[in-house]
Amino acid sequence: MLLNRHLRSIYFDIKYGIPIVRSYCNLGIKMKKLNDRKEFEQALELFHKYEHKNSEIISDVAINQALKSFTNMEDFQGGSEIYQRYLCRIEKNCFTLASIIHFYMQSGDVNRAQEIFNKSKQKTMGIYGAMMKGLIKNDMLNETVHLFFQIPNPDEIVFVLFFHACARIGTEEALRLVKKVLSNLPNSYRENSNILTTAFDAFIKCGDLLFAEKLLPKIKKISMSYGNLMKAYNKNNQPEKTLDLYEQMKFDKIEPDVICYLLLVNACSNIGILSISQSIFEQIPKSFLDNSYIKNALVDMWGKSSCIDRAENIFQSLIQPDTIGYTSMINSYGLNGMGIQAIELFNQMPRELILEE
Structure with a gap:
């Protein structure tokens, strides 16, 4: 019972x-x-x-x-x-x-x-990854790199975090470490697109554009990667290379985003040749032409291409010009021998925008 x-x-x-x-x-x-x-x-x-x-x-x-x-x-x-x-x-x-x-x-x-x-x-790779990610978030980039070299057999995420930290550091020493780690990548990761894309960004941020160019064919074909290299070319006074890279994008059938077109317009500003500026302008999608950043850049581009009328038209289309818009138009007047108009526009500039500068 x-x-x-x-x-x-x-x-x-x-x-x-x-x-x-x-x-x-x-x-x-x-x-x-x-x-x-x-x-x-x-x-x-x-x-x-x-x-x-x-x-x-x-x-x-x-x-x-x-x-x-x-x-x-x-x-x-x-x-x-x-x-x-x-x-x-x-x-x-x-x-x-x-x-x-x-x-x-x-x-x-x-x-x-x-x-x-x-x-x-x-310690698993997940634990190492959490630690590295946290160090990066807290701007402890050298500590991130130091931790990386203590990790046995890093996985994809750990390699990506390492290259990201080096990109943020951007020094000659960081560049040396990027080259060292990349040259010793395990065979299973040598064609890994995520790792190579982050290494590509590290080369750009560390100033080695030649190495970045070599990696470009191996990485993900996305607009952002091309844009990062365009930005570096513009920064290093190589606007012609920005235009060449745009042609490569078209060949690779990659649709540029608004950032890429902005960088192309900036490149045209640096070159200052009207025919080139006109050609790039005609290729910008109409949906991007209302973007305030694009408009400000176009004011600068037309001004530096000796086409002041078009610069004025773009400036006047700005609903509420910001400091960059006013500065671009004032500079365009100055470059085209229109000092009086430059002074007049400066005097029309809202006081709060002048104080911002």
């Missing part, structure tokens, strides 16, 4: 316990969906609801999602409380450990993140 009662009790626990456990396992999935939709508060409400019922069977996945919710909401007190409640579990799970490092880095508490990182016994 006693045995039967005990067996019935076990049966009851199994029958009604399984759905509860399954429900708690599904909690992490439900929270992830809410986080993916940026419904962070709803994700935390769901977490607290289950936690109130039985915190002992909250899954590591759910804790991880809770940390992500707090991070995105920048609720650093709430995230710290979760860390304290589930400290032992968080520090034993590589995924939650990476999330808590990311959490403290986002809050600016680098020392706490470093302390947790140092205590971790088994």
Whole structure:
């Protein structure tokens, strides 16, 4: 009789316990969906609801999602409380450990993140990546590079973060390290587009345009990459190369974005030849011609191409010219021997814009 009662009790626990456990396992999935939709508060409400019922069977996945919710909401007190409640579990799970490092880095508490990182016994690529990403966010770029060289067998994300840090540093030493790491890339990563694209950006930011040009055929064919190189050409007084690169874009069937057209107009301003300016102008999509940055650049381009009437027309089409618009038009008058008009326009310039300068 006693045995039967005990067996019935076990049966009851199994029958009604399984759905509860399954429900708690599904909690992490439900929270992830809410986080993916940026419904962070709803994700935390769901977490607290289950936690109130039985915190002992909250899954590591759910804790991880809770940390992500707090991070995105920048609720650093709430995230710290979760860390304290589930400290032992968080520090034993590589995924939650990476999330808590990311959490403290986002809050600016680098020392706490470093302390947790140092205590971790088994550092995964995710943990290294969270640490590097956090150091970059907190402008600790040299520390990021130093950490990279301590990582055994870096993965794609770690290489990308390293090159990104070097691009931000932009020094000769950073360039030397970029070349060193790129030349020693494992064979499995030598054709990796994400890694090569970030290295390409690093070469540009570090001032080695020749190396960047060599990498261009190997990277993702996106407008931003071409734009970055165009910007570097313009900065280095090589506007003709900007125009050549535009021709390469057309050959590669890459549609330039508004930034690329802005850089092309800037290149034409530096060249100052009317026929070239006219040719580029005719290729700018009409939808971009209403952009205030494009208009300001066109005022400058037409002025430097000795076409003052067109510069005036563009300037007059500006609903509310800003400092750059006024300066471009005043400069255009000056370049074309129209000093009186330049002074008159300067006197019409709103006082607050003059004070901005």
